[in-house]
Amino acid sequence: MTGKVGIAIIGLGPASLPHSKSLLDLADRSQVRWAVSRSQVRGDAFARQFPFPVTTDLDAVLADPAVDAAIVLTPPSSHLDASARCLEAGKHVLVEKPLELTSARGARLVEVARKAGKVFGVVLQHRFRPASLRLKAALDGGELGSVEAAFLRVPWWRPQSYYDEPGRGTLARDGGGVLLTQAIHSLDLFRSLVGVSKVVAAQARITTLHRMETEDYVSALLETGSGAPATLVATTAAYPGHPERIEIIGSKGFAALVGGRLELSFLDGRSEIVEAEGSTGSGANIMDFPHDAHRAVIADFLDAIRQGRDPVVTGEEALTSQRLVDDILAAAGWKAGEGAAP
Template sequence: MKKIGVAIIGLGPASQPHSRSLLDLSDRVEVCWAASRSSERADAYAQQFPFRTTTDIEAAIDDPAVEAVLVLTPPSSHLEVSQRCLSAGKHVLVEKPLELTLERAERLVEAARTSGRRFGVVLQHRFRPASLRLRQALTSDELGTVQAAFLSVPWWRPQSYYDEPGRGTLARDGGGVLLTQAIHSLDLFRSLVGVSGVIAADVRTTDLHRMETEDYVAALLRLGNGAPGTLMTTTAAYPGYPERIEIIGTKGFASLIGGALRMSFLDGREETVEAEGKTGSGASIMDFPHDAHRAVIVDFIDAITEDRQPLVSGEEALASQRLVQTVLTSGTSSLQKASLSAAEPGPSATGAEAPQGMAR
């Protein structure tokens, strides 16, 4: 089997699980370049991995031996870097999220669509064994008709995380917990049960963090089949706990906690799928196995060789980012209304319980 030439662009923390995966896949890929504009990052990376490094990103992209590029740079550069790769005729696998804003994300997906190249997005939670089994149970009607579903992401990030330049800002990250941390779980949740609408949302920053964007989001959702859904995501839940998706069906109940699945069926059967490791829910953000990242890359390679779309295509990732934007927009409106209410005399002034939903 002919090996596919690959270049890695961006050698920050996100490059770690990808690089370990590429080492595992040495029988299928040839890493031609690992590139970063920072010589310090390139040097540090070279101490960990055997791939050839460079600070000349243009040369790495233009190398005729490179057929595919992993774009692992900050989200604010995804559009320009990916467009450059696509225009050079390269297939592209880009880290989440697609881009800082929905408008730039849409431009990126359109560029990929018209390029004729394969374009995938790293939303690896879909590739965990437990996630795959849960999807199978839903599509094969083992759980019956979905009646309700719940998504919870009770993660933790210390203030030192947000003290790093650009962390938690619109300029660098494009958003807070929903776009930066919870996007993986939200994407998996949406792909499993669908989301047709956002009924109400609350978006805010807790007193545990000093940051520009939100560290807490709650929402009431309408699922794809019209059933109710709820969402809660935060990076203020010390010390951080695995994300959880729970689904009530007419034939059983499924609970996906981190990478572990438990299904209880009304006929008395029980089924479990054990987790493969931690999920990076606490202060050690890269504390998770790279198995799912490897599966993403395998699917991307297969998409190139089989001339098909990757399982997480640009359109799929765009649908999840549109949902993020809808939730945030709904929550911002709700928070503004709550702030206006808080300025008016009310029961809280006498020590009585504040009205539900009032901003702090």
């Protein structure tokens, strides 16, 4: 493919902000042909922030031969339908996490993408942080030795006002609670680093801090791909919100990835630090993070289109992470709505 990749942004909610900023940065490689919203009011507000053509007519956008690819940022409940329409119109697709409300619907979307033969990627941007890439290199290169144990903690905070917004924290709109909506980024990164071969045991509940349908607290005992023990704790009830942590005990050293900051400590006395780019959106302001990792996701997507290859995070990869969420909640015997505050 030569020239700039023509992009359509579909869905102009909060998730469109880091993507739009990223596309401005990548203007030498891509051109936003359209930004699409069903809401004229939301479209007008978006147009006051970004210099992209805005429309409510998705059919016209999909019929535009100048549009090569779509970035789908609609709510999870519409990912299958919106992405399938784009793929069937011959467009490459990058879709926000999670794939869909359920793994079954996510699997259908992956199959549609496979049959369409188009590049299909999922926005799980934590894999693209510099500290994450350095940690993966250290693990893959044997610098940390064998994985002896691993820990994942996501102590985030969301106020009740967040869950009071229509559909927030419901199965019908979001498909799940803290694991699928917030911790999926860290869980996906964790799985890509050490693997998860087994869910040994789990607990899930709704704390008294929230009134919601889905879970706001989960803990689990896991086994890594090598069989080493691992633990998980994820919540949106840890005021005022703290950076997520991945810690790995290796036979040759220890790694602590806190938000976007990595500290490596080796048994031979060496140490290394990769500093973070900024906040992680762990508190009440859900958009309190830099857009660097989103830019890297989109850059990889553009490269995949040009090179005719898969992106780093394929639909299959995202589906594996979503199925892990299912396995953890199943091990917890979780039923949505249990434990809700009165």
